[in-house]
Amino acid sequence: MALTLARTMPGVLELLPLDQIAFQRMLDVIRRNYxxxxxxxxxxxxxxxxxxxxxxxxxxxxxxxxxxxxxGALDKEGAPELAxxxxxxxxxxxxxxxxxxxxxxxFRRYQMQRVYxxxxxxxxxxxxxxxxxxxxxxxxxxxxxxxxEIPAVIYSVxxxxxxxxxxxxxxxxxxxxxxxxxxxxxxxxxxxxxLREVDKLDKRGADAVRDTLVGEAFGLDVAVVQKxxxxxxxxxxxxxxxxxxxxxxxxxxxxxxxxxxxxxxVLAMIRDFGVPESHFVLNLSIxxxxxxxxxxxxxxxxxxxxxIGSVCSGGRYENxxxxxTKSHLPGVGISIGLTRLYWQLRDAGLIxxxxxTVDVLVTQMDPAQLPAYLALATELRSAGIATExxxxxxxxxxxxxxxxxxxxxxxxxxxxxxLAKGVVTVKDLRRQDQxxxxxxxxxxxxxxxxxxxxxxG
Amino acid sequence: MALTLARTMPGVLELLPLDQIAFQRMLDVIRRNYxxxxxxxxxxxxxxxxxxxxxxxxxxxxxxxxxxxxxGALDKEGAPELAxxxxxxxxxxxxxxxxxxxxxxxFRRYQMQRVYxxxxxxxxxxxxxxxxxxxxxxxxxxxxxxxxEIPAVIYSVxxxxxxxxxxxxxxxxxxxxxxxxxxxxxxxxxxxxxLREVDKLDKRGADAVRDTLVGEAFGLDVAVVQKxxxxxxxxxxxxxxxxxxxxxxxxxxxxxxxxxxxxxxVLAMIRDFGVPESHFVLNLSIxxxxxxxxxxxxxxxxxxxxxIGSVCSGGRYENxxxxxTKSHLPGVGISIGLTRLYWQLRDAGLIxxxxxTVDVLVTQMDPAQLPAYLALATELRSAGIATExxxxxxxxxxxxxxxxxxxxxxxxxxxxxxLAKGVVTVKDLRRQDQxxxxxxxxxxxxxxxxxxxxxxG
Numbered sequence: 059m060a061l062t063l064a065r066t067m068p069g070v071l072e073l074l075p076l077d078q079i080a081f082q083r084m085l086d087v088i089r090r091n092y093x094x095x096x097x098x099x100x101x102x103x104x105x106x107x108x109x110x111x112x113x114x115x116x117x118x119x120x121x122x123x124x125x126x127x128x129x130g131a132l133d134k135e136g137a138p139e140l141a142x143x144x145x146x147x148x149x150x151x152x153x154x155x156x157x158x159x160x161x162x163x164x165f166r167r168y169q170m171q172r173v174y175x176x177x178x179x180x181x182x183x184x185x186x187x188x189x190x191x192x193x194x195x196x197x198x199x200x201x202x203x204x205x206x207e208i209p210a211v212i213y214s215v216x217x218x219x220x221x222x223x224x225x226x227x228x229x230x231x232x233x234x235x236x237x238x239x240x241x242x243x244x245x246x247x248x249x250x251x252x253l254r255e256v257d258k259l260d261k262r263g264a265d266a267v268r269d270t271l272v273g274e275a276f277g278l279d280v281a282v283v284q285k286x287x288x289x290x291x292x293x294x295x296x297x298x299x300x301x302x303x304x305x306x307x308x309x310x311x312x313x314x315x316x317x318x319x320x321x322x323x324v325l326a327m328i329r330d331f332g333v334p335e336s337h338f339v340l341n342l343s344i345x346x347x348x349x350x351x352x353x354x355x356x357x358x359x360x361x362x363x364x365x366i367g368s369v370c371s372g373g374r375y376e377n378x379x380x381x382x383t384k385s386h387l388p389g390v391g392i393s394i395g396l397t398r399l400y401w402q403l404r405d406a407g408l409i410x411x412x413x414x415t416v417d418v419l420v421t422q423m424d425p426a427q428l429p430a431y432l433a434l435a436t437e438l439r440s441a442g443i444a445t446e447x448x449x450x451x452x453x454x455x456x457x458x459x460x461x462x463x464x465x466x467x468x469x470x471x472x473x474x475x476x477l478a479k480g481v482v483t484v485k486d487l488r489r490q491d492q493x494x495x496x497x498x499x500x501x502x503x504x505x506x507x508x509x510x511x512x513x514x515g
Numbered sequence: 516m517a518l519t520l521a522r523t524m525p526g527v528l529e530l531l532p533l534d535q536i537a538f539q540r541m542l543d544v545i546r547r548n549y550x551x552x553x554x555x556x557x558x559x560x561x562x563x564x565x566x567x568x569x570x571x572x573x574x575x576x577x578x579x580x581x582x583x584x585x586x587g588a589l590d591k592e593g594a595p596e597l598a599x600x601x602x603x604x605x606x607x608x609x610x611x612x613x614x615x616x617x618x619x620x621x622f623r624r625y626q627m628q629r630v631y632x633x634x635x636x637x638x639x640x641x642x643x644x645x646x647x648x649x650x651x652x653x654x655x656x657x658x659x660x661x662x663x664e665i666p667a668v669i670y671s672v673x674x675x676x677x678x679x680x681x682x683x684x685x686x687x688x689x690x691x692x693x694x695x696x697x698x699x700x701x702x703x704x705x706x707x708x709x710l711r712e713v714d715k716l717d718k719r720g721a722d723a724v725r726d727t728l729v730g731e732a733f734g735l736d737v738a739v740v741q742k743x744x745x746x747x748x749x750x751x752x753x754x755x756x757x758x759x760x761x762x763x764x765x766x767x768x769x770x771x772x773x774x775x776x777x778x779x780x781v782l783a784m785i786r787d788f789g790v791p792e793s794h795f796v797l798n799l800s801i802x803x804x805x806x807x808x809x810x811x812x813x814x815x816x817x818x819x820x821x822x823i824g825s826v827c828s829g830g831r832y833e834n835x836x837x838x839x840t841k842s843h844l845p846g847v848g849i850s851i852g853l854t855r856l857y858w859q860l861r862d863a864g865l866i867x868x869x870x871x872t873v874d875v876l877v878t879q880m881d882p883a884q885l886p887a888y889l890a891l892a893t894e895l896r897s898a899g900i901a902t903e904x905x906x907x908x909x910x911x912x913x914x915x916x917x918x919x920x921x922x923x924x925x926x927x928x929x930x931x932x933x934l935a936k937g938v939v940t941v942k943d944l945r946r947q948d949q950x951x952x953x954x955x956x957x958x959x960x961x962x963x964x965x966x967x968x969x970x971x972g
Binding site: 061062063064065066067070072073074075076078079082093094095096098099100101102103104105106107109110113122123124125126127128129138140142151152153155156157160161162164166167172174176185186196200201203204207210214327330331332379381382383384414415416419428429432433436439442443444445446447449450460463464 | 518519520521522523524527529530531532533535536539550551552553555556557558559560561562563564566567570579580581582583584585586595597599608609610612613614617618619621623624629631633642643653657658660661664667671784787788789836838839840841871872873876885886889890893896899900901902903904906907917920921
């Protein structure tokens with residue numbers, strides 16, 4: 059038989075086991091923190107009906123959708139009936155609308171699953187990637203206090219992910235909208251176009267953006283453009299500084315005052331949630347999905363790795379599921395794109411290959427003693443210690459080498475001597491050290507060693 | 516805007532949060548036990564190249580495949596280039612072939628992900644379902660001892676899943692093949708056809724199967740058919756009984772003797788692995804995938820729910836990845852179809868809706884005290900206690916009702932009285948009980964309560 063080349067499609071991240079363990083640990087940290095804040099798990103099917111998935115999306119998103127057909131449906135005319143989800147927000151909207159009567163509101167859910175986008179193949183662009191989302195959905199109304207809880211979750215997650223210093227950046231779309239109105243840019247569409255230009259500040263530089271905005275396409279006054287550029291460059295250095303800078307914007311239309319009041323309430327409350335002032339700032343350039351978010355918006359950046367961009371973003375939206383239900387369902391949420399984050403952190407040398415999930419390898423010194431080795435392994439496993447037993451045998455040196463290569467730290471040897479003396483020899487491959495321990499003390503000793511190892515990271 | 520009906524496609528299992536928690540706990544138990552036995556995590560992409568996925572499969576499987584196309588590829592001629600995996604075995608084969616040089620052998624991996632099959636919509640048939648697989652893959656050779664380790668893992672998993680009494684049933688394809696040869700049924704294809712008829716024993720009854728086998732299509736001697744039917748009805752009642760019944764089959768061709776020797780070694784060693792004799796039996800009717808497995812085969816049944824059928828099956832195969840590599844990669848593994856298992860257990864009333872993952876709800880008695888409530892919540896969360904805070908306020912009775920409906924057991928009340936006295940009131944909604952505890956003792960007290968609750972299940 060001719061061989062088929064074993065390969066995966068471009069744009070997916072498939073990991074070797076020790077890398078998968080590192081990735082899994084990040085997933086576990088995120089999940090644990092989401093649960094600590096009282097978010098409940100939800101999983102939705104990867105495949106959704108195309109008409110359910112694509113009610114809201116424009117042409118651009120549509121081109122990136124993967125459609126699905128069973129063999130029997132391949133020859134049918136028309137667009138495929140099924141498609142893969144491209145985010146977790148549309149499935150959440152569908153889920154809440156479908157199960158509305160069975161849910162308690164405010165509904166706090168987390169969802170950590172993969173999503174699919176038919177991206178052009180390109181380094182760092184993924185066609186399959188994990189999103190780790192939380193959202194709080196209110197029925198009819200949702201207090202702005204929930205907007206202050208979200209940064210507390212972000213803080214908790216990223217502190218435990220141990221990826222260095224990070225900053226949660228906040229803005230408010232109402233403040234932005236109102237400020238633009240106060241400058242005479244009243245039309246929503248026009249605001250969006252201006253914001254899109256302003257968003258290019260980092261890429262194109264202030265001069266180029268200014269030229270565009272005073273040029274033919276926009277025709278804005280130089281003074282107005284100066285004000286816009288000054289606005290989006292506002293950053294706070296402390297909570298008090300944030301308040302001062304918000305006040306310094308001057309008064310504006312009602313929507314702007316509303317945004318300012320919301321931002322102040324949220325910023326003050328973030329501190330009450332225990333987030334240090336060093337970890338959150340006002341950043342009036344944050345706009346996010348221009349037509350989706352309506353109030354508070356968030357981005358999170360790693361202080362030492364600004365090139366990575368935002369690692370956790372989201373915001374407040376007015377109505378989650380208007381395409382499916384007449385119920386008014388405001389919400390606030392964030393998303394961590396974990397596949398991309400993991401890939402970038404590894405690329406930046408910030409993630410090491412993990413130690414194995416296997417704690418102990420029980421070697422096979424004497425094949426005749428295999429039942430004793432198996433009994434020992436059963437004992438260790440009952441104590442919650444992940445244990446592999448060498449079943450094939452072979453030279454001891456080769457067994458050690460296997461453990462070393464597989465990232466297993468502790469190797470247990472039980473030979474004639476040890477059996478006679480009622481002890482076990484433990485070899486610590488990381489410290490290049492070995493010691494004898496009484497058989498009855500083995501579990502206690504290994505537990506201490508493993509706890510120390512875990513604490514050391 | 517006209518509303519789109521929020522719905523999922525038939526054949527998927529979407530759960531409400533408390534059910535999802537119960538499901539997630541089962542996933543966690545399986546994962547924890549797989550890791551305890553030294554299996555390493557692997558995840559593979561849901562989408563694979565069609566030619567990679569379909570090298571081995573026949574027409575029947577092919578009809579059940581979901582093909583995938585990005586919008587740009589929809590108008591292209593020919594079969595779609597991409598497809599969704601229909602099991603975890605083909606992706607494992609591809610993974611091992613692709614990463615062979617970077618893996619340590621024997622390669623022990625677990626994989627717990629969803630797979631997709633374009634099944635006809637039918638009660639209890641799933642188009643998307645979790646498989647939880649383990650496999651041990653050898654390079655060139657793999658000791659039959661690994662065949663004995665697998666039932667130890669099954670025992671460990673199902674004991675902790677807490678689904679009542681279960682029995683692991685074993686057979687060996689070589690024994691079967693050899694026994695058929697000894698009866699003059701030498702051709703492999705013919706053996707398969709006979710086995711397929713014998714497999715209908717439960718459905719059609721012995722008489723109908725006998726009639727078919729002595730009839731025109733097969734033309735077997737009545738005596739031969741009698742022997743076959745006696746063979747497949749062999750069950751053991753203890754390890755010694757298994758040995759006796761294997762011996763009683765009489766001598767046969769080499770392949771049969773090999774199968775018998777393997778079965779004896781495996782059965783004896785399962786006991787050494789700590790599996791009680793009550794939990795594994797010889798069952799010579801087990802055949803499994805007729806063309807895939809080559810040695811030991813397993814099925815696992817719930818003693819009190821035989822109608823559910825096998826909840827965990829697998830076996831030994833000769834060569835995992837012959838379609839991708841010239842390397843000889845024998846292996847042994849099992850799969851738990853968790854979606855179906857969960858669904859059936861719930862259907863049989865064996866799974867209750869879980870308590871919430873949220874341990875504590877901090878109520879909002881006095882909005883002015885919100886900072887104190889937030890500080891308390893932060894404290895609880897730091898201690899690993901999953902805590903939700905009522906941020907919207909409202910009547911206390913309504914807050915209790917929310918907790919009750921959401922499955923949160925403990926509710927904390929911190930009013931003027933409590934603040935003055937330096938205490939906290941804890942309401943246990945399950946026991947319909949409440950008590951006061953000193954603020955400084957709250958975490959310790961709740962931990963004890965939660966541990967007790969966890970121990971009670």
